């Protein structure tokens with residue numbers, strides 16, 4: 058990276074201008090690191106913005122498993138996935154961590170779509186085999202079949218033309234402990250050790266989910282995943298609202314990270330993730346949208362909700378409780394911290410050099426145009442712009458997008 062004001066910088070600019078290869082920002086525009094969405098359910102795209110009237114365990118059975126089962130049809134996947142990837146790039150999401158479905162071919166198609174469109178991605182073929190929690194028309198036939206299909210998916214993604222750059226990588230994806238038998242979890246843990254692939258799952262998301270795992274496993278989600286080798290430096294754990302202090306210490310020791318999805322938590326989690334507590338335990342953390350549990354595809358919106366949720370946690374919500382009983386002092390995070398979570402924090406969780414402009418980091422970048430609705434005043438400096446971007450920003454402000462140096466929007 059060069060300082061544009063230095064002699065070297067001016068020379069480089071002149072050189073690339075002469076070659077017609079210089080992109081110059083318009084007055085008022087700024088360049089930010091690309092947004093990193095740590096948690097997206099790609100197949101749930103068709104139900105974004107609806108069907109949030111049921112608790113998690115009923116929502117899965119009533120709406121979500123039937124929708125995901127439709128991706129057995131590759132034509133349906135081919136209709137949805139390109140639209141989704143385009144939509145996220147338009148929102149400035151340069152990296153997305155996707156759950157697909159149990160179907161190997163459709164899941165590979167999602168990875169192929171990301172490669173074709175130039176989005177950095179981790180893609181997971183979902184593993185789920187527990188007969189008590191998964192319908193017989195949407196589950197792995199056995200633990201062995203779930204591991205074998207995951208293995209086949211990893212090999213297929215790694216063999217895609219273009220995948221050798223590491224732009225798109227496979228992730229081992231046990232849906233969540235309730236949906237997986239012990240044998241499947243163990244097999245996937247062994248596969249993680251063997252392949253070194255990223256792992257993604259849901260952790261301590263809601264009262265029901267957290268209590269279900271305690272009752273079945275006699276231990277928390279975090280301890281249960283650790284026991285089978287699924288807590289690694291490359292594990293991305295969605296939600297984590299009910300992670301205890303010892304759970305967080307375990308995550309920190311393993312280098313596993315949390316994907317905070319504040320909007321989804323409103324509907325499914327029964328509580329707000331105390332982000333400050335996660336910071337205090339020095340656990341890696343970034344942000345996700347949790348499409349479609351979170352009814353918004355924008356990571357700027359997710360950052361906004363992270364701020365709002367933290368303020369709500371600090372103040373408490375029930376006015377009939379006394380102030381002291383209602384409050385959690387010092388829970389708030391700032392807009393700047395939420396922006397960090399949406400960029401650099403996500404990069405750290407993924408153990409990937411993205412989310413910062415720094416030598417050695419990929420050029421994943423977004424041009425922000427504040428002229429559309431950020432109401433900039435002449436005296437507004439970079440801090441005001443950042444705050445307004447988080448509180449007011451959206452797709453209209455995303456003027457251009459690069460991933461790994463390639464212009465993709």
Ligand code: GUN
Nearest residue numbers: 098232233259321347350
């Ligand atoms: N837990 C297991 N599956 C899901 C899902 O699809 N969305 C959310 N939010 N939580 C889950």
Ligand code: FE
Nearest residue numbers: 259295347350
């Ligand atoms: Fe989720």
